[in-house]
Amino acid sequence: GITLATFWPVTRHDFIYYDDPDYVTENPYVQAGLNWESVAWAFSTGHSGNWHPVTWLSHMLDCQLFGLKPGYHHLMNLFFHTANALLLFLVLERMTAAFWRSAFVATLFALHPLHVESVAWVAERKDVLSAFFGMLTLWAYARYCEIRVGATLCGRPPGTNSVGGPKARVFYTFALLLFALGLMSKPMLVTWPFVLLLLDFWPLRRLCYEPGAQFGRDFLTLAREKVPFFCLVTISSIVTFLVQDRRGYVMTVGGVSLALRLVNALVSYVKYLGEMVCPAGLAIF
Numbered sequence: 001g002i003t004l005a006t007f008w009p010v011t012r013h014d015f016i017y018y019d020d021p022d023y024v025t026e027n028p029y030v031q032a033g034l035n036w037e038s039v040a041w042a043f044s045t046g047h048s049g050n051w052h053p054v055t056w057l058s059h060m061l062d063c064q065l066f067g068l069k070p071g072y073h074h075l076m077n078l079f080f081h082t083a084n085a086l087l088l089f090l091v092l093e094r095m096t097a098a099f100w101r102s103a104f105v106a107t108l109f110a111l112h113p114l115h116v117e118s119v120a121w122v123a124e125r126k127d128v129l130s131a132f133f134g135m136l137t138l139w140a141y142a143r144y145c146e147i148r149v150g151a152t153l154c155g156r157p158p159g160t161n162s163v164g165g166p167k168a169r170v171f172y173t174f175a176l177l178l179f180a181l182g183l184m185s186k187p188m189l190v191t192w193p194f195v196l197l198l199l200d201f202w203p204l205r206r207l208c209y210e211p212g213a214q215f216g217r218d219f220l221t222l223a224r225e226k227v228p229f230f231c232l233v234t235i236s237s238i239v240t241f242l243v244q245d246r247r248g249y250v251m252t253v254g255g256v257s258l259a260l261r262l263v264n265a266l267v268s269y270v271k272y273l274g275e276m277v278c279p280a281g282l283a284i285f
Helices: 002-012 020-025 036-044 053-066 070-096 099-111 113-120 122-149 166-183 187-201 215-225 227-246 258-277
Strands: none
Touching: 002 070, 002 099, 002 113, 020 053, 020 122, 036 053, 053 070, 053 122, 070 099, 070 113, 070 122, 113 122, 122 166, 122 187, 166 187, 166 227, 187 215, 187 227, 215 227
């Protein structure tokens, strides 16, 4: 409720002239709605320098349902952001059983100013949509792990991974499918397999340093478990590189020293962390 109340004014906003024409207002395929020609275009185009067919399908459905009424397009962004905050709470609470701490983190995620751009900008549908499938991937993965140990995720001995079965494979496949949909919404989920490995360490406790635990063997087992996810990441990365290269967005860094690139990466991380604490100067205009 608080998320809807905070962001509800975006439903009175118009389209803007930055990327919205490419994605909606001047895109004939999107405005045509869902039909065979538009769907084929969505899966074959590198328009706007991205291959994200699920995002295109989402915009097409909006146009089919609402036409070019901007308020409804913004409302769908708000719907996905609200769903993402709720899913984050459900995932954290399921993994940790810490209700209030999970609620606090989810609320911070929902209301943080860094997410305003994704909600208030129609062309950023790809961001909230990719996050939606990313959160669902975490939920399905948590269910998979829960079934593997044959118990709830909390209060069990660490390193328990032995129980499986058809139901576990169903949720694993479901997580993989959701992850693929997330990558086809926006390839920002390429780090998700590493996130899953971190979750295996905490809070899922499938990997531990406790005495008697065989950390190396368990790590290799869990890393092999993520191979299909890494395969999807590889495919998504190659497709993204090829699409952006054809658009002229890929630039050589031959003239930039390795030291400068490392410093730039460090400065970028510090900048983003700083914006989490003090989110100022975020407007693009």
